[in-house]
Amino acid sequence: MVTADTFKRGFKNGISTLIELSKVLVPVYIGVELLDASGLLNILAEFFEPVMSIFGLPGEASLIIILSYFLNIYAGLGAIAAIELDTVQLTTIAIMTSIAHSLITETAIAKKLGVSAAASIVVRVFFSVLMGILYYRMFG
Amino acid sequence: MSYFLDILINLLSFLWNITKVLVPIMIVIEIFKDTKLIDKISDFFYPVTKLFTLSKISGISLLFGIFFGLTFGAGAILQSVKDYNVDKRSVFLLVMFLGPCHAVFEDTFVMNAAGASIVPLLAARFISAIIVTFIFSRAIKKEPIDAIDKH
Numbered sequence: 527m528v529t530a531d532t533f534k535r536g537f538k539n540g541i542s543t544l545i546e547l548s549k550v551l552v553p554v555y556i557g558v559e560l561l562d563a564s565g566l567l568n569i570l571a572e573f574f575e576p577v578m579s580i581f582g583l584p585g586e587a588s589l590i591i592i593l594s595y596f597l598n599i600y601a602g603l604g605a606i607a608a609i610e611l612d613t614v615q616l617t618t619i620a621i622m623t624s625i626a627h628s629l630i631t632e633t634a635i636a637k638k639l640g641v642s643a644a645a646s647i648v649v650r651v652f653f654s655v656l657m658g659i660l661y662y663r664m665f666g
Numbered sequence: 667m668s669y670f671l672d673i674l675i676n677l678l679s680f681l682w683n684i685t686k687v688l689v690p691i692m693i694v695i696e697i698f699k700d701t702k703l704i705d706k707i708s709d710f711f712y713p714v715t716k717l718f719t720l721s722k723i724s725g726i727s728l729l730f731g732i733f734f735g736l737t738f739g740a741g742a743i744l745q746s747v748k749d750y751n752v753d754k755r756s757v758f759l760l761v762m763f764l765g766p767c768h769a770v771f772e773d774t775f776v777m778n779a780a781g782a783s784i785v786p787l788l789a790a791r792f793i794s795a796i797i798v799t800f801i802f803s804r805a806i807k808k809e810p811i812d813a814i815d816k817h
Contacts, residue, residue, distance in 0.1 A: 528701055532693070532696045537692070544684065552681075556677075599773060603684075606781075607680040616780065617786055620780070624773050624790075624791055625794055639744070640754060650766055653798065665786070
């Protein structure tokens with residue numbers, strides 16, 4: 527049964543998710559801006575440029591992928607907000623990070639269900655990389 | 667000073683864009699739960715579960731995970747193991763599918779708010795999940811009852 531309570535719960539969940547994601551997104555966003563201003567982002571970008579070019583992404587995008595893989599999608603989003611990318615690059619990054627993210631916490635969930643951590647991580651990272659390359663090759 | 671102002675405005679408008687999609691999605695998800703829509707659409711989903719040689723019960727867990735996220739999916743899977751004795755092979759296949767493809771509403775629309783295209787994003791996740799689950803469903807044989815007795 528859909529009642530007023532359904533909408534109230536949905537609204538509340540939306541706001542609480544927003545608060546949760548802001549706690550990660552805002553510090554990451556500010557952190558990336560600081561990295562950028564200090565010139566450190568440039569050094570990181572140059573280092574990862576060769577790898578990122580496989581996906582048609584600038585070196586800075588490596589930060590988005592690292593944050594998403596190890597922390598979560600919202601940390602990745604904080605970096606996305608701070609780094610300038612075009613639609614194809616944004617979609618490539620979105621594909622890669624949607625397929626593989628929060629690897630530490632989500633693998634813990636997989637393990638709880640009796641699935642090995644290695645299987646879960648290998649499969650997700652493999653498809654994350656594969657689909658990233660494929661999308662760039664087809665539409666980039 | 668205007669540099670900091672730009673950064674702040676950029677951040678706030680980014681958060682606002684996410685809010686605009688996040689709140690409606692959460693409301694839709696609650697409507698889904700309250701109307702028991704998952705049970706209703708699980709019939710249409712049956713060909714997919716059959717392709718992976720999974721039972722109908724597993725299909726419902728799968729839909730839970732795809733729509734509501736990994737935590738919900740895992741909860742549904744644990745419940746189904748308890749209530750219906752869903753086997754380990756099925757659980758493994760479900761987790762393999764849900765790894766690359768879960769919480770598709772939330773993730774997709776939030777990424778879209780950040781500027782990514784919806785269709786390729788959804789396609790890439792579903793294709794990955796279908797490929798990996800299909801391969802494993804053929805690689806891991808269903809154990810017949812008498813085979814288990816022999817061990």
